[in-house]
Amino acid sequence: MTYNPSRRLFLGGSLATTALGASGIIAPMSLASAAPASANKIYYGPKPGIAKLNANENPYGPSPEAIKAITEAASSGGAYYAYTAGMYLTDMIAEQNNLQRENVSITAGSSLILAFAAYAATSKGVILGPDLFWDTTSMAPISQGGPSIRRIPNTADLDIDLEALYNAIDSDVAMVHICNPNNPTGKILDPKKLREFCIKASKKTLVLVDEAYNELMEDGPKHSMIPLINEGHNVIVARTFSKIYGLAGMRIGYMLGSEDNMTWINKYGLGGYSINQAGLAAAITSYNDESFKSFSREKVVEAKDMIMTAVKENGLAALPSSTNFVFVDLGDRGDANAFQKAMANYDVHIRGQYRTYQLWSRVSTGRIEHVQMYVDAMPKALDDMHKAIKA
Ligand SMILES: Cc1ncc(COP(=O)(O)O)c(C=O)c1O
Known part of the structure; x- marks a missing residue:
C-alpha cells in the first residue's frame, strides 16, 4: 500500500494509532506510574509515594x-x-x-x-x-x-x-x-x-x-x-x-x-x-499569570540545583539545562535502562535510554519532596547497579 496520509484525516486516526498506541488509548510510557485498572481507587496523578520524574510535567500546577x-x-x-x-x-x-x-x-x-x-x-x-x-x-x-x-x-x-x-x-x-x-x-x-x-x-x-x-x-x-x-x-x-x-x-x-x-x-x-x-x-x-509562572520557575531552579548537586556528589556529570529536566551522564557507572530500573526500586520513576545514548539518563524536576527522593535514592541505586554488574 502506498503512503497517503490524507486518507487518514480524522481525529483519533493518525495520531491515535501511533503516539497513543495501537488501541488508540495511551502509550505505555505514560502509564508508568498509574494504578492498575483493577484497583478500587482511581488516581489522576501518580500514586502517593511515587516520585514521578519521567515526563517533564510541572506538578505545582494547575494554579x-x-x-x-x-x-x-x-x-x-x-x-x-x-x-x-x-x-x-x-x-x-x-x-x-x-x-x-x-x-x-x-x-x-x-x-x-x-x-x-x-x-x-x-x-x-x-x-x-x-x-x-x-x-x-x-x-x-x-x-x-x-x-x-x-x-x-x-x-x-x-x-x-x-x-x-x-x-x-x-x-x-x-x-x-x-x-x-x-x-x-x-x-x-x-x-x-x-x-x-x-x-x-x-x-x-x-x-x-x-x-x-x-x-x-x-x-x-x-x-x-x-x-x-x-x-x-x-x-x-x-x-x-x-x-x-x-x-x-x-x-x-x-x-x-x-x-x-x-x-x-x-x-x-x-x-x-x-x-x-x-x-x-x-x-x-x-496564560498571563506571571506570578504562577515565576513561582514555577523558582521551583524548577531549586529542583535543578538539588539534582546538579547530587550528580556531582555521586561523581557524575550533567548537561546544563534550560528546561525542567536534566540529562545526566552516567559515565562508567552503568546504563540508563539499568539506572531507571534501579531507581524504580526506590519508587523514583525516571526515563530510560534514548536512541543510542546508552549512558545518558533524563530526570524531570518535580515536587521538591520527590526530587529529594531522587537525590536520596541515587547513591543506593548506583551501588545496586554496581553490585549487580559484579555478581
Ligand atoms: C519538546 C516537546 N514538545 C511537545 C511535547 C508534548 O507536549 P503536549 O503535552 O503539549 O502534547 C513534549 C512533551 O514532553 C515535548 O517535550
Missing part, C-alpha cells in the same frame, strides 16, 4: 486560579462544545504575539498539531531533524508507511548542529524539525544563530521550531522564533500549556504560523474538536 476556572467551566460549559472559549484563547494568543487568529491553531496538547504537521510534511517529502530531539510526533507517520526522519548527528556536546542540518536540506526535505530548548538534552541554541538558520533554511523548506519549554527561561522571549512568522518567513512554532503552566493533564497546546501553513496543516486533523472547556478555562486563566 489555584486555574482550578477555580476548571470547576466553573465544567459546571457551566461541560455540556457544550468549546467553540467560544476556543476562539477566546485563540484571540488572546494572537494578540500577545502580534498575529491574527488565522495564524493560531489550538489542539488538545501540542502533540496533536505537531503530528498534523508531520503528516502534512510527509505528504510532500521527508522530515529532517537532529539525531536527538523530541521526535515522537515526527515519527508518527512512519507507522502509516510514511518516511523515516532524516537525522543529522548532534555535535560532541550534544548540541543541534545547525550548519550540518542546513547543508542536509535538499529537494526531498519537506520540513526541518527543531526543538529549542531541546528534549532530552535540555540545551538551548544561541538565539542569533538559530534565527539566522531559520531565515536561511526557510527559504528552502518549512522550518518547525518546537518551543515547549520556552517559558521556563526567564529570557524566553529572546529565544523565541515567533517574530519570524510576522516577518513572513516559512516558519511554524509550537507551544504548550503542559510545561510551565502545569496543565499537562488538561491538554491544551498550539501552533503559530502563516495562514496558509495553518490551513494546510489543519487539513490533517480536526484539532478544533479536540479541545475541551476545562482545559481552555485553565489555559485562559494561566
Whole structure:
C-alpha cells in the first residue's frame, strides 16, 4: 500500500494509532506510574509515594486560579462544545504575539498539531531533524508507511548542529524539525544563530521550531522564533500549556504560523474538536499569570540545583539545562535502562535510554519532596547497579 496520509484525516486516526498506541488509548510510557485498572481507587496523578520524574510535567500546577476556572467551566460549559472559549484563547494568543487568529491553531496538547504537521510534511517529502530531539510526533507517520526522519548527528556536546542540518536540506526535505530548548538534552541554541538558520533554511523548506519549554527561561522571549512568522518567513512554532503552566493533564497546546501553513496543516486533523472547556478555562486563566509562572520557575531552579548537586556528589556529570529536566551522564557507572530500573526500586520513576545514548539518563524536576527522593535514592541505586554488574 502506498503512503497517503490524507486518507487518514480524522481525529483519533493518525495520531491515535501511533503516539497513543495501537488501541488508540495511551502509550505505555505514560502509564508508568498509574494504578492498575483493577484497583478500587482511581488516581489522576501518580500514586502517593511515587516520585514521578519521567515526563517533564510541572506538578505545582494547575494554579489555584486555574482550578477555580476548571470547576466553573465544567459546571457551566461541560455540556457544550468549546467553540467560544476556543476562539477566546485563540484571540488572546494572537494578540500577545502580534498575529491574527488565522495564524493560531489550538489542539488538545501540542502533540496533536505537531503530528498534523508531520503528516502534512510527509505528504510532500521527508522530515529532517537532529539525531536527538523530541521526535515522537515526527515519527508518527512512519507507522502509516510514511518516511523515516532524516537525522543529522548532534555535535560532541550534544548540541543541534545547525550548519550540518542546513547543508542536509535538499529537494526531498519537506520540513526541518527543531526543538529549542531541546528534549532530552535540555540545551538551548544561541538565539542569533538559530534565527539566522531559520531565515536561511526557510527559504528552502518549512522550518518547525518546537518551543515547549520556552517559558521556563526567564529570557524566553529572546529565544523565541515567533517574530519570524510576522516577518513572513516559512516558519511554524509550537507551544504548550503542559510545561510551565502545569496543565499537562488538561491538554491544551498550539501552533503559530502563516495562514496558509495553518490551513494546510489543519487539513490533517480536526484539532478544533479536540479541545475541551476545562482545559481552555485553565489555559485562559494561566496564560498571563506571571506570578504562577515565576513561582514555577523558582521551583524548577531549586529542583535543578538539588539534582546538579547530587550528580556531582555521586561523581557524575550533567548537561546544563534550560528546561525542567536534566540529562545526566552516567559515565562508567552503568546504563540508563539499568539506572531507571534501579531507581524504580526506590519508587523514583525516571526515563530510560534514548536512541543510542546508552549512558545518558533524563530526570524531570518535580515536587521538591520527590526530587529529594531522587537525590536520596541515587547513591543506593548506583551501588545496586554496581553490585549487580559484579555478581
Ligand atoms: C519538546 C516537546 N514538545 C511537545 C511535547 C508534548 O507536549 P503536549 O503535552 O503539549 O502534547 C513534549 C512533551 O514532553 C515535548 O517535550
